[in-house]
Amino acid sequence: MADIISPLPGIFYRKPGPDKEPYVNEGDPVVAGQTIGVVEIMKQFTEVRSDVAGTLARFSVEDAGTVNPGDVIATVDEG
Structure with missing residues (x-):
């Protein structure tokens, strides 16, 4: 498992726009x-990017949720 960490404070969005599909979904x-x-x-x-390849196991932050530097945004199951 690898965590994807927020690089800075702000609001995390899973989609590029309100009427767009999410960049990626759990699973x-x-x-x-x-x-x-x-x-x-x-x-x-x-942009928040994955450092590893695998399956997106879960998001730790809701869409439009507040994040701080170092917060875990999502977890990837490597492999």
Whole structure:
């Protein structure tokens, strides 16, 4: 298991826009470098990417949830 950590404080979004599909859902395969969501702070959006390949096991933050630097956003089951 590998945790995906928030790089900065802000609001975490799982989708690129309100009427768009999520970047990834729990149970979906992910590849290293894949975007799983974005963190917004003062209208600036920073992509959050997985460092490892595997299956997205779970999100630890709800969509539109507040995050701080170092918070676990999601967990990937490697392999």
